[in-house]
Amino acid sequence: MTSAPLFRKLALIGFGLIGGSIARGAKALGLAGEIVATARSPQTRARVQELGIVDRVVESNAEAVDGADLVILCIPVGACGPVAQEIAPHLAPGAIVSDVGSVKGAVLKAMAPYLPEGVHFVPAHPVAGTENSGPDSGFAELFVNRWCILTPPEGANADAVDKLGAFWRGLGANVEVMTADHHDLVLAVTSHLPHLIAYTIVSTAEELEGVTQSEVLKFSAGGFRDFTRIAASDPTMWRDVFLTNKDAVLEMLGEFQEDLSKLTRAIRRGDGDALFEHFSRTRAIRRGIVQIGQDDAAADFGRRPKQLGAKAE
Numbered sequence: 001m002t003s004a005p006l007f008r009k010l011a012l013i014g015f016g017l018i019g020g021s022i023a024r025g026a027k028a029l030g031l032a033g034e035i036v037a038t039a040r041s042p043q044t045r046a047r048v049q050e051l052g053i054v055d056r057v058v059e060s061n062a063e064a065v066d067g068a069d070l071v072i073l074c075i076p077v078g079a080c081g082p083v084a085q086e087i088a089p090h091l092a093p094g095a096i097v098s099d100v101g102s103v104k105g106a107v108l109k110a111m112a113p114y115l116p117e118g119v120h121f122v123p124a125h126p127v128a129g130t131e132n133s134g135p136d137s138g139f140a141e142l143f144v145n146r147w148c149i150l151t152p153p154e155g156a157n158a159d160a161v162d163k164l165g166a167f168w169r170g171l172g173a174n175v176e177v178m179t180a181d182h183h184d185l186v187l188a189v190t191s192h193l194p195h196l197i198a199y200t201i202v203s204t205a206e207e208l209e210g211v212t213q214s215e216v217l218k219f220s221a222g223g224f225r226d227f228t229r230i231a232a233s234d235p236t237m238w239r240d241v242f243l244t245n246k247d248a249v250l251e252m253l254g255e256f257q258e259d260l261s262k263l264t265r266a267i268r269r270g271d272g273d274a275l276f277e278h279f280s281r282t283r284a285i286r287r288g289i290v291q292i293g294q295d296d297a298a299a300d301f302g303r304r305p306k307q308l309g310a311k312a313e
């Protein structure tokens, strides 16, 4: 990279899937002059040191943010308030402070009261992830062609919003700006509700009587295994999502229950037309996602079948 880095010093607080992916991408693309990282546990800090991705690993959040012009909290939503309180006295004037939390209203409420005048707070949510977590799980390409939603509070500094947007675009993301409340409503239906459904189905299957656990696992390619990927997501992160986006999730859950009742009724009455019409509409949504490049057109998420003649496991 030949052009000047966007930021002089990037401080990453938390180094799991998201923090680690930002670090890898920012390093590869030269988006920051220096990248300093810290994490809560000595084990994670030691692992980050071993990985050798960032320029410095430091012991404390205060040391990490010292002199940084971009600070990103890459930690569970519920931890953002206390960490904001801790770093507030150490932030450099003019610094941009952001986060990557999957819920935005609660983060805004928890962090904003602690951040001093002259520091620009621009919350963000990269809508990209996997079911893996921890310092080894990140990769530089995670954000490429994914969306990053910025939710600046009213009256936020426009230059700071633009600069953070440029950083995320640099990582390959598309950037959109919206209010925190709208973000939470949209994500309740596109992310939080699907996770809740996956968590429910997987535990329902686990507790079934009349079908053995080994049958559930053996015949999982019938659909179940795709839910298990989502239901394997980090329990701390998802506990915090449901605790902090309660209202929007309950609203979407109400809509979902109504639709589920309609389908239940159609099945009970043997109403094939209603079922067919419903499934045709949902098929069109899948095609729309592929059309706008948010997933691959390849069947079964691009999983390749075993070669003909290969020995079954």
Ligand code: NAP
Residues within 6 Å of the ligand: 013, 014, 015, 016, 017, 018, 019, 039, 040, 041, 042, 044, 045, 074, 075, 076, 077, 079, 083, 100, 101, 102, 103, 125, 126, 127, 128, 129, 130, 131, 132, 133, 134, 135, 234, 237
């Ligand atoms: P992760 O891989 O589990 O990493 C979490 C990091 O936060 C670790 O470095 C952990 O430190 C640190 N941490 C945990 N609890 C903490 C606490 N109470 N105080 C301070 N640090 C703490 O998680 P992640 O998937 O990167 O998620 C981080 C954030 O990104 C969450 O807010 C999540 O909502 C958001 N997000 C996640 C995804 C996704 O798909 N995973 C997608 C978009 C946004 P130790 O390792 O030392 O414990």
